[in-house]
Amino acid sequence: MDQPVTPPRPVVLHDPTLRDGHHAARHQLDAGQLRAYASAADRAGVPVVEVGHGNGLGASSLQLGRAALSDDEMLTVVREALTTSRMGVFMAPGWGTGADLTNAVRRGADVVRIAAHCSQAAVTERHLDLLGGLRVEAQAVLLMSHMVGPAELAEQCAQLVRYGARAVGIMDSAGHYLPSDVTTRITAIRAAIGAVPVIFHGHNNLGLAMANSLAAVDAGATVIDGCARGFGAGAGNTQLEVLAAVLDRTGHETGIDLHQLLGAADIAEAYLMDAPPTIDxxxxxxxxxxxxxxxxxxxxxxxxxxxxxxxxxxxxxxxxxxxxxxxxxxxxxxxxxxxx
CATH class of the missing domain: 1.10.8.60 (Helicase, Ruva Protein; domain 3)
Incomplete structure (x- = not known):
């Protein structure tokens, strides 16, 4: 007997081009570059445009790299450029603080991601609790998620939900996953957290960011990260415009104007990067x-x-x-x- 076919689900594309891409630009993007890309992504209807130092709020430092602009300057420029897209920010406890979160929300952040090492969800509790009192969508992600197995990731994600995260998920920070790895992990997380949206963020070190992102969608993830031209750390991220096109072909609604998104990707290549990422x-x-x-x-x-x-x-x-x-x-x- 044939198995019933699950209808395609809407997928929210989260765009960290102006945050993860900062790694590839040595955190030196200027106000004009931020404004040009944010405006283009906004015209394309990208749901969330994330901005900041590559390592997030409060991370500009000698150890991690000094950014050309302060957090306040980046937030102000991008907030002014967005008319329909929501502005996202990212923070890892230890680099950023509760004061950084409060300031980001005051400056117009709509979506705030708190990040923790894959086995240390407990460090997010205080910050997620703080966000619960602010008018913002609080999300949480686990970094370097290949370092633990599916069961522990599921347990850690359930913990994040208990702390108040409204979407949780995993980052393939090293680009280490195979599609089968993603399937088992997203499946375990989905089983542990019920209807809470699951996030997946891929890197392309093994040439599998797109395949891994599609595996995540097939396993039930509904928030997928992608960067214009794949602009991001190392070999780059899942390529946003390709991801949007493939999801459209497979029947998943994203709400993005692909024609405008292609224009945004052209702007990213022309203004943000010396060259698109490659797998060297x-x-x-x-x-x-x-x-x-x-x-x-x-x-x-x-x-x-x-x-x-x-x-x-x-x-x-x-x-x-x-x-x-x-x-x-x-x-x-x-x-x-x-x-x-």
Missing amino acids: SISLVSGLAGVFSGFKIPVLEAARRGGVDPVDVLFELGRRQVVAGQEDQIPAVVRRLQHT
């Missing part, structure tokens, strides 16, 4: 090693200065299970390799 050798190894995609540039620079092979650096960082915020481990690994 370093990005590929980063995905294989399970290393955060944002480490690409600092690894290349440290390896060049130290005269060691960046491939060896990445595999050693992977063995150490280093995560974002532990950039100080990069020179330590380089020094170790210099003496081996």
Whole structure:
């Protein structure tokens, strides 16, 4: 007997081009660049346009990279450019604070994502509680989610929901997943949290960001991240305009004007990036090693200065299970390799 076919579901496309893309631009996007892309995405009807330092609110620093603009400047520029799209922001406790969240909401943020390492959902409780008292959509995401299995991810996501997150999900921060990995994880999360929307954010280190995003949709995720031309850390993110086109072809409603979105992608390529992301050798190894995609540039620079092979650096960082915020481990690994 044939199994009933589940009708396609609407999918919300969340666009972190002006946040995750900052990694690829060394956090140096200026006001004109932010305004040009935000206005174009708004014309296309992109539901959420996320903005900020690559590592989120409060993250501009010597360790993570100084941004060209302050959080306030970025928020103000993008808020003024958006007429229908909602403005999103991202914050990881430890880099940002409750004061940063309150300020972002005051400056017009509509969607706020709180991020935590995949096994540390507990660190989000205070911030999600704070957002519960503000007029904002509170979401929560788990970073480096390949580091734990489906059952633990499901448990951590259920915890995020208990804290007040209205959508929860996982980021493939290292671009390490295969589609089957995504299917098992999204399926487990869906079973644990009921009707709460599930988020998936892919990176393209193994060339699988699109396939992984579609696997997430098929498994029940309804909020999918994508960046114009894939602009993002390492080998880049799921390519937004391609994702919108494929979802349209498969019957999933996104509410996006594809013609206008193609124009926004052209603007992103012309004004935001030196060249669209590619899967070079370093990005590929980063995905294989399970290393955060944002480490690409600092690894290349440290390896060049130290005269060691960046491939060896990445595999050693992977063995150490280093995560974002532990950039100080990069020179330590380089020094170790210099003496081996």
